[in-house]
Amino acid sequence: MAANGFKSFAPVLPGLGLHSFHNDSPPFAGAATSEQGEPEYLSLESSQILSSPSPHDDSQLAPERNNYMNHNGNNHSQSSSTHHSNSNSNSSNASGSRPKNININGPIPQRSPNDHSDEDLSSSRSRRLLSGYLFGNPPSSSEAQDNSPRGSHGNGNGHSDAQGQQGRILIRRPSSDSEEGRYPLPTPPIFERDSPPLSEAFKSYSSPSAQHQSSILSPTPPEPEHLNGISQISLNDDPAETDTINANSGTVAVTNATRIKKPDPEDSDSRDGAESPTEEQIHSHEESGYDALNGLNDGEADLDTSAPQATDGGSGAYLRGEVDYSFPRHRLRKTMKDESKIPLVIVACGSFSPPTYLHLRMFEMAKDEIIESQTYEIMAGYYSPVSSYYKKSGLAPANHRVRMCELAVEHTSTWLMVDPWEAGQSEYQRTAIVLDHFDEMLNGGKNGEGGVVMGDGKKRRYKIMLLAGGDLIESFGEPGVWSEPDLHVILGRFGCLIVERAGSDVWAFLLSHDILYHHRRNVIVIKQLIYNDISSTKVRLFVRRGMSIKYLLPNSVIQYIYDNKLYRYTDVKATIG
């Protein structure tokens, strides 16, 4: 990150004399054909890993990045006996009231050449995609089919087995029944009630029920002068049905006019008890002098009433330490439409300070790519906002970023959710740890889903892939930022969907980076057919300058920024929230 707060991109190893490949003719065209064969494994011996000095010793971190992370000593440094150990994250719960779910022990077993984990090569899977290349080599259906909680490689303990999944992070599973209730389902309220008025209005349309939908179509048409938009048929963005315009579903986006309708005590139209914003509320916003952020009188069409809403927990309460963590599942698909495919969950880690339309588009671009590949079936997508301990300039407190992400997806998507776990941890969690948390929640036995239920009653593991922009991927090459073993976990055991970003040359970087290249078949590069370079940094700057940020992010998020006076004054360092 440059001193001015704008991203600086990692150089693409100019020393190697690599030239930039045009995106239409990437260097790996045909790389996954059967002729290609298996790439040699990198000589990443466990012993080497264990004994080599940690690339994440604080002393070795690049100063800027070092600044980002509050390492608490052990966070990045691997101890001599436990490579992925994060003893603080496991045992240092003393300071935090929230439960620590993760306990990472033991060395990373060396990968055996016979290991058939996700990054293994399949000669037939490669295909040129419309907007990118799939390097990925998913496991065959039979490999993917799996009854054990952690797959056939599991040893029953939730730990990696003798076949040695390289870099597997070990999570301590609850070992006794007494731990079973670790994630009790809290009772509603759905979300914290200190939401901004606009989102209160959204809540009134939050029920996915048909009855509810009919309540949206108010029998009394709004007065004409309030109409600045027309009802429109929304698309059903269920990833499984993306090619179907759901014109028959009766799903209708609500106009602004309906949204700001005055509450009518006579109104029999009961909307789950939620209230529309009063005129007083509207005026108080108009009068508070921050017009550039005031989206109240603008159209808000992002009300997908078919989107399932969370009913089993509240991230706000969790982040305040009031309730136990519960993994959001309300949009997670539990069964597959096409069982010949691999069930895929996409996870985006990042600051999201604030989340923008680009962050939403990233998932849609990924969805198109996945559908085109015909290999995976998307089961859900998750945002995992980083915690406040990631010391990055401009980072709003974690509770705000989580809530903004929730607002961004609540009524704009039917398949995206926000997992507050990472944000709620009492110290910084590396991305590999975060992905392992998702693995535990989705594929783990006791508190997790245990995989996807197939037609024959058997379970299949969810494949989890990290969704990231080209700039984030290029940071893999910045010395001291990521640990190499972590990269093997992220790219090998999980996988990456990389969205091109203007200013970063993903293709050249893929070629230049040893570990990325090694796992290239578990990496999917997504070409941005319509370039979108909305940056959170610039959004924050616009807010500070009192400039409009409308159409850069959802109105609900704009409203939240406005109501909570975020980003107005200075790019302050994160405060723990």
Ligand SMILES: Nc1ncnc2c1ncn2[C@@H]1O[C@H](COP(=O)(O)OP(=O)(O)OP(=O)(O)O)[C@@H](O)[C@H]1O
């Ligand atoms: N314009 C973009 N194109 C592609 N990917 C992007 C773009 N903006 C952000 N991303 C990706 O979104 C994820 C979350 O990023 P982050 O929240 O840091 O957004 P950002 O806009 O880069 O933020 P900031 O400006 O605060 O650094 C990262 O993987 C990042 O690479």
Ligand SMILES: O=C(O)c1ccc[n+]([C@@H]2O[C@H](COP(=O)([O-])O)[C@@H](O)[C@H]2O)c1
């Ligand atoms: O795991 C790591 O070692 C690691 C190193 C650098 C960055 N990350 C993650 O990358 C994400 C975005 O980082 P940034 O700096 O681009 O905002 C955020 O989720 C970080 O936790 C993760």
